[in-house]
Amino acid sequence: MSDSALEVIGLYKNFGALEVAHNIDFTLKRGARHALIGPNGAGKTTFINLITGVLTPSSGQIILNGQDITGLGQAERSRCGIARTFQINQLFRGLTVLENVVLAIAERQGIASSMFRPLSSYSEVTDEAMELLGNFELNEDALRRIDELPYGRQRLVEIVIALGQRPSVLLLDEPAAGIPSSESQHILDAASALSSDITVLIIEHDMEIVFSVADYITVLVSGAVLTEGKPEVIAADERVRAVYLGEVDRG
Secondary structure, eight states: OOSEEEEEEEEEEEETTEEEEEEEEEEEETTOEEEEEOOTTSSHHHHHHHHHTSSOOSEEEEEETTEEOTTOOHHHHHHHTEEEOOSSOOOOTTSBHHHHHHHHHHHHHTOGGGOOSOGGGOHHHHHHHHHHHHHTTOGGGTTSBGGGSOHHHHHHHHHHHHHTTOOSEEEEESTTTTOOTTTHHHHHHHHHTSOTTSEEEEEOSOHHHHHHHOSEEEEEETTEEEEEEOHHHHHTOHHHHHHTSOOOOOO
16 A cells, blocks of 8 residues: 555646646655645645545546546545545534534435435434544533534534545644634644544644644745655745745845
């Protein structure tokens, strides 16, 4: 088995004359904690949308665990082992935390469309959901509606839902977005606690989270890879400071 969980080869996407991904070559090593960073408009979410099938590439290949998934749709890619969270959460706000997680697990098992009985009738599914919630200290919130939770805990629920799909590759798209800095530690703890069996790509503006979690960083600028390397290499790169951190050479 290859040591790469995900490979992107020559990924290109355009909308007419507008090019949003420029021949991107990218490798996500199995078991890695890899961060994708870049300034606003760099194409980070576009890149994730291409990987997950929201967008279809104009050219290039996407290889997941040795399988070419370039031609597959979103649902098929999910079944192959990709799960993601979103910048703005996609939760069912009128349902409870437990119901949200149960639906994700039931969808994975192919029984979501036939769940017409009370949750107590699906003990295996609810037991798995409660175990996942317990791993993130959310079990006490299980019967609360999503719209009753602080936003930071809603973001944690979204990670739990993604894990309910049992992914081999988890894409976290700005998991700390909209969360007060005082609560971002919860996201950091959650990311750090993920199983080593899961390969993680995190897209994040919060550099504390990036440098605390990531063992490798790729910098994207204008839809192309500027550079990549270990966190200490990226932190010392003058080009990264110039385009991402807003620093300039003062001579």
